[in-house]
Amino acid sequence: MGKVIYWMNTSIDGYIEDPDGGMxxxxxxxxxxxAANDEVRRIAAFLFGRRLYEAxxxxxxxxxxxxxAPAIEREFAQLYKQTPRYVFSDTLQTVPDGVTIVRRKDAVSVVTRLKQEIDGTLQLGGPELAASLLDLIDEFWVCAFPVIIGGGKPYLPVKEELRLRLVEHRSFASGIMFRRYVRP
Incomplete structure (x- = not known):
């Protein structure tokens, strides 16, 4: 059975985009x-909201x-292209090979099916998509970059409390902090 992880990079004050939509x-x-390349090697599929997909x-x-390009970027590009990608959108009409369009109304049923069919990690990206699939997320990964931006798009725009348990954390020499949470 597959596992859905919601993984986004953020500022330390919890934003994935600045107030102008920049990253x-x-x-x-x-x-x-x-480290990200090493994790991407283990991903069975990417599940993207439209804006993150386009980015x-x-x-x-x-x-x-x-x-x-630097070797590390060439490696990520190759891993990215080899990984099946699903984009959840009601506006996109065509996508290249390797990408599947899923309409937003079908998101819960498609992700539920993918969790049953794929034995591996399904990496979910995009805060609105994650909020709509909250009950299907098994792990929450936050990679906080050492910058405060003071506003923008939050990591997860939900209006309810969700208690989590920290199961892993790492710091990098660059100041980036990785935290992995699961439901208690």
Whole structure:
């Protein structure tokens, strides 16, 4: 049976985007990038909200990771392209090979089915999508970058309390902190 992890990089004050929608403050240092690549090797599929999909797809399939790019970026681009990707969107009409469109109304049933069919990690990304699939998330991963941005899009926009138990934490020389939580 598959496991859904919600993994997003944030500022230390809990935002995945700045007030203008930018994510430049999330530029990963090499130590963190290598650890992320190691984790991506174990991912069976990416589950993306539309905005995160658009932020990831073109850069990692066309712009980044090409000849002349640092080896760590080339490695991530290759891993990204090899991993099946699902984008949850009501507006997209076409996607490239390797990507499947899922309509938002079908999100719960599709993710439930994927958890049953795929023996591996399903990496969920996108705060609104995560909020809509909250009951299906097995683990919450937060990678906090050493910056305070003071506002923007939060890690998880929910209006309810959800108690979690910390099961792993790591710090990187670059100052990035990784925390992994599960439900108690």
């Amino acid at each position: 430049d403050f999330l530029d990963p240092a090499e130590d963190f990038h290598q 990831m797809e073109k850069p990692w399939t066309q712009d980044l990771g090409g000849e002349g």
